Amino acid sequence: MRLTRQKSVLAVPQLNMASMVDVVFLLLIFFMCTSSLNPLENDISSQLSRLGKGRGQGTEPESVVRIHVLAVTGGVQIRCSGKTIRSFSSLEEELKKRVELDDRRVVIEGQAGVAFRYMVAALDACHRAGVRRVAFSPREVSP
Amino acid sequence: MQLHKAKRTYGCEINIAPLIDVVFLLIIFFLTVSHIARVQVEPLELPEAREGKKADPLAGGRLIVNVHKNGRVAIAGETHSLTSIRRLLVEETGREDSGPISILIRGDREAPWEKIRELMNVCTDCGIGQVDVAVIEPGQGPSDL
Numbered sequence: 001m002r003l004t005r006q007k008s009v010l011a012v013p014q015l016n017m018a019s020m021v022d023v024v025f026l027l028l029i030f031f032m033c034t035s036s037l038n039p040l041e042n043d044i045s046s047q048l049s050r051l052g053k054g055r056g057q058g059t060e061p062e063s064v065v066r067i068h069v070l071a072v073t074g075g076v077q078i079r080c081s082g083k084t085i086r087s088f089s090s091l092e093e094e095l096k097k098r099v100e101l102d103d104r105r106v107v108i109e110g111q112a113g114v115a116f117r118y119m120v121a122a123l124d125a126c127h128r129a130g131v132r133r134v135a136f137s138p139r140e141v142s143p
Numbered sequence: 144m145q146l147h148k149a150k151r152t153y154g155c156e157i158n159i160a161p162l163i164d165v166v167f168l169l170i171i172f173f174l175t176v177s178h179i180a181r182v183q184v185e186p187l188e189l190p191e192a193r194e195g196k197k198a199d200p201l202a203g204g205r206l207i208v209n210v211h212k213n214g215r216v217a218i219a220g221e222t223h224s225l226t227s228i229r230r231l232l233v234e235e236t237g238r239e240d241s242g243p244i245s246i247l248i249r250g251d252r253e254a255p256w257e258k259i260r261e262l263m264n265v266c267t268d269c270g271i272g273q274v275d276v277a278v279i280e281p282g283q284g285p286s287d288l
Contacts, residue, residue, distance in 0.1 A: 039189075
């Protein structure tokens with residue numbers, strides 16, 4: 001008894017990688033065209049104050065702390081309840097000192113000509129100081 | 144006794160040429176969809192704030208209002224006046240099936256405050272008491288505060 005084995009060569013599956021390179025290039029070009037290097041955006045909530053709008057609101061409640069942002073040459077001037085503040089960092093320190101702000105509202109008023117970033121900086125300083133009842137004023141501050 | 148095993152060989156070839164067509168279709172689809180979504184979020188230099196909460200501007204079904212440096216107010220790529228925005232908000236708030244309207248204001252850092260203040264006044268007149276303001280983390284843009 002003789003056993004003979006015919007050795008057979010199994011066909012090895014072959015992948016044609018040339019087309020795969022084209023696919024990779026296409027994906028690369030797609031993501032290069034559609035992606036953009038924009039910074040990630042965050043949101044900051046802002047209350048809208050009705051103080052100063054409408055009828056019957058000529059007298060304002062005394063429990064409101066006003067922050068004025070005035071346009072001056074080369075930047076802005078910041079006032080908190082009439083006191084001039086040097087910078088927004090100082091505004092944050094000033095607000096932290098005022099312990100009575102826990103139950104008082106803070107309203108931020110801006111003068112015409114003030115850039116939006118200064119108003120956002122004032123709002124951010126209030127939030128960093130822990131003041132949550134803060135709103136933008138609907139009226140323009142007079143110098 | 145001889146045992147002969149005649150083995151049949153099977154070839155295995157993967158034809159990936161149609162895969163390129165599928166990739167083309169996917170590319171065209173995502174290009175189209177991303178272009179439509181990006182029109183709402185216009186390229187602006189946003190102001191900086193540390194206390195902002197991370198959020199996707201396109202999420203939440205909010206009305207996105209872009210205010211440019213020159214005071215131009217745009218919604219979905221179209222310039223709007225404050226009158227048309229007021230009309231739009233009145234229509235939205237007047238609908239019976241509409242829920243609370245939330246607005247995202249994307250203002251350029253050099254946008255004039257009076258324009259944004261007037262926009263906020265329109266929102267207040269239409270019964271909207273709170274808006275979201277788009278900001279970026281400090282250090283991601285020019286800052287001299």
